[in-house]
Amino acid sequence: MNSSEVVVAGLGGLGSGAFYHLARRGVSVVGLERxxxxxxxxxxHGESRMIRKAYIEHPDYIPLVLRAFDLWDELQKESGKHLLYRLPLVLCGTPDSDAVxxxxxxAERYNVDIQSLSREEVSxxxxxxNLPPGMEAVLEQDAGCLMVEDCVAAHVQRGKAHGGDASFGEALLDWTEHPGHVQIRTTRGVREAKCLILTAGAWSSRVTKNLPVPLSVVRKSQVWFPAAGPEYAAGSGAPAFYFELDTGIFYGFPSFDGSTCKVACHSGGEPVAxxxxxxxxxxxxxVAPLTDFLARCLPGVGSDPVKHSICxxxxxxDHHFVIDRLPGSQRVLFAGGFSGHGFKFASVLGExxxxxxxxxxxxxxxxxxxxxxxxxxxx
Ligand SMILES: Cc1cc2nc3c(=O)[nH]c(=O)nc-3n(C[C@H](O)[C@H](O)[C@H](O)COP(=O)(O)OP(=O)(O)OC[C@H]3O[C@@H](n4cnc5c(N)ncnc54)[C@H](O)[C@@H]3O)c2cc1C
Incomplete structure (x- = not known):
C-alpha cells in the first residue's frame, strides 16, 4: 500500500496551492488529479483571473488577499514565470452599488488605496x-490579473521540485477514516495517509461524505472579443473592469495579445447536473448579454466572438468559501464552494x-x- 503524510484530492486551483505549500515544508504529499x-x-482555466484588494464580498477577505499577493509574487520569482500582471481595476456602478x-x-476598513472617479474622469x-448615465467608479490602481493555468502549473511543478508526488489521471473514488490514518481508494488502488485534503471543485459534493453544506454548480462562459485599439491594450495602461449594471455584473480584462479582450458575466449561470x-x-x-454590455460600456470592442471557454x-x-475540517473528522480537511471568486486565494489558502x-x-x-x-x- 502506498503511504504518505498527506493526500490532496484535486490538483486544480486550490489543491495545487495546498500541494505546493506542503511539499515546500518537506511534508510527504501526494496530489491526485482525475x-x-x-x-x-x-x-x-481561461487565461485570466482577477485579483483585487478592496474586497466587496466581505472585508475579512482583505488580510487574506494581501498575503495572497505576497505568495503569488514569491511563486513567480521561484518559478521564473510571469504569473501576476499588475493592472489598474475600474469598478463601476451607481453611487450606492456594491461595486462603488x-x-x-x-477599502476604508483596511486602508486599501482606492480612488473615486466621476463618469467624466473615467472617460x-x-x-x-463608457459609463452609463448615473454611474460612477472607483479605481484600484494596484490590482492584477493572474494567468490561471500558469499559476496552477507553477504550484504543481514547484511542489514536485520540493519532493511532492503528483499523480495525474488518478481519481479519488472513496475514503474511510480510521484511528491514525485515512484509507483512500482511487482508480489505481488503495493509498493511506495521515491526512486527506479534499479540493475537488465542482465535484466536491460527490467526493465528500457527510458534507453538511449544500453546494450548487453553475455553467459560466468566458468569451474573447476583438479589441485591437491601444485603449484596450494591457501594455498601454488599459484597466481590468467590473461593471454592476441593471442587467447583471460584467467584468473583463484588457488585451494581452494586442487583438482580443476577455469578457464574462459574473451573475447567473445554468445549473450543472x-x-x-x-x-x-x-x-x-x-453571447447576447455580453454584446449588449460591450455596446453600452466598451463601445470600441467588436461584437463577434473570437474564442470562448466554458467553466x-x-x-x-452564502457565496463565501468553506475551508475547515469535516465535522466529526480528525483527519479530513475540506476546501470548496469558491463561488466564482476563489482563484486569487489559491496561494494563501494553500498555505x-x-x-x-x-x-x-x-x-x-x-x-x-x-x-x-x-x-x-x-x-
Ligand atoms: C469563468 C470563471 C471566472 C472566474 N473569475 C475569477 C476571478 O477573476 N478571480 C478569482 O479569484 N476567481 C475567479 N473564478 C473562480 C475561481 O476560478 C474558482 O473559485 C477556483 O478556480 C476554484 O478552484 P477549485 O480548486 O475549487 O476547483 P478546480 O480548479 O476545478 O479544481 C478541482 C480539481 O479537482 C479535480 N477532481 C475532481 N474530482 C476528483 C477526484 N474524484 N479525484 C481526483 N481529482 C478530482 C478536478 O479535475 C479539478 O482539477 C472564476 C471562475 C470561473 C469559472
Missing amino acids: FGLAHDRGSS RGSLLA RRFPGL DPLQLDRELHSED MYTHSP ALADLATTGSTRLPVEFLSINRPGLQAE
Whole structure:
C-alpha cells in the first residue's frame, strides 16, 4: 500500500496551492488529479483571473488577499514565470452599488488605496470605457490579473521540485477514516495517509461524505472579443473592469495579445447536473448579454466572438468559501464552494491548508470561512 503524510484530492486551483505549500515544508504529499496538469475541465482555466484588494464580498477577505499577493509574487520569482500582471481595476456602478459603495467601505476598513472617479474622469483616463448615465467608479490602481493555468502549473511543478508526488489521471473514488490514518481508494488502488485534503471543485459534493453544506454548480462562459485599439491594450495602461449594471455584473480584462479582450458575466449561470457532461458549446444566449454590455460600456470592442471557454462556479449558500475540517473528522480537511471568486486565494489558502494539515491550526484569519458558521445551511 502506498503511504504518505498527506493526500490532496484535486490538483486544480486550490489543491495545487495546498500541494505546493506542503511539499515546500518537506511534508510527504501526494496530489491526485482525475485529469491532466492545468486542464480545462474544471474551474481553473481561461487565461485570466482577477485579483483585487478592496474586497466587496466581505472585508475579512482583505488580510487574506494581501498575503495572497505576497505568495503569488514569491511563486513567480521561484518559478521564473510571469504569473501576476499588475493592472489598474475600474469598478463601476451607481453611487450606492456594491461595486462603488461596497469597495469604498471595504477599502476604508483596511486602508486599501482606492480612488473615486466621476463618469467624466473615467472617460478621460480610460477612453475605452463608457459609463452609463448615473454611474460612477472607483479605481484600484494596484490590482492584477493572474494567468490561471500558469499559476496552477507553477504550484504543481514547484511542489514536485520540493519532493511532492503528483499523480495525474488518478481519481479519488472513496475514503474511510480510521484511528491514525485515512484509507483512500482511487482508480489505481488503495493509498493511506495521515491526512486527506479534499479540493475537488465542482465535484466536491460527490467526493465528500457527510458534507453538511449544500453546494450548487453553475455553467459560466468566458468569451474573447476583438479589441485591437491601444485603449484596450494591457501594455498601454488599459484597466481590468467590473461593471454592476441593471442587467447583471460584467467584468473583463484588457488585451494581452494586442487583438482580443476577455469578457464574462459574473451573475447567473445554468445549473450543472453533472460536471463531466458540461455543455462546452457557445450559444447565442451566452453571447447576447455580453454584446449588449460591450455596446453600452466598451463601445470600441467588436461584437463577434473570437474564442470562448466554458467553466463552472461552485456556489456555497452564502457565496463565501468553506475551508475547515469535516465535522466529526480528525483527519479530513475540506476546501470548496469558491463561488466564482476563489482563484486569487489559491496561494494563501494553500498555505492555510498546509498549516491545518500539519499542525491542526493556522494563524491565517480563515475562521469566517468555517463549516459551522451560521447561515451556511440555508439558501
Ligand atoms: C469563468 C470563471 C471566472 C472566474 N473569475 C475569477 C476571478 O477573476 N478571480 C478569482 O479569484 N476567481 C475567479 N473564478 C473562480 C475561481 O476560478 C474558482 O473559485 C477556483 O478556480 C476554484 O478552484 P477549485 O480548486 O475549487 O476547483 P478546480 O480548479 O476545478 O479544481 C478541482 C480539481 O479537482 C479535480 N477532481 C475532481 N474530482 C476528483 C477526484 N474524484 N479525484 C481526483 N481529482 C478530482 C478536478 O479535475 C479539478 O482539477 C472564476 C471562475 C470561473 C469559472
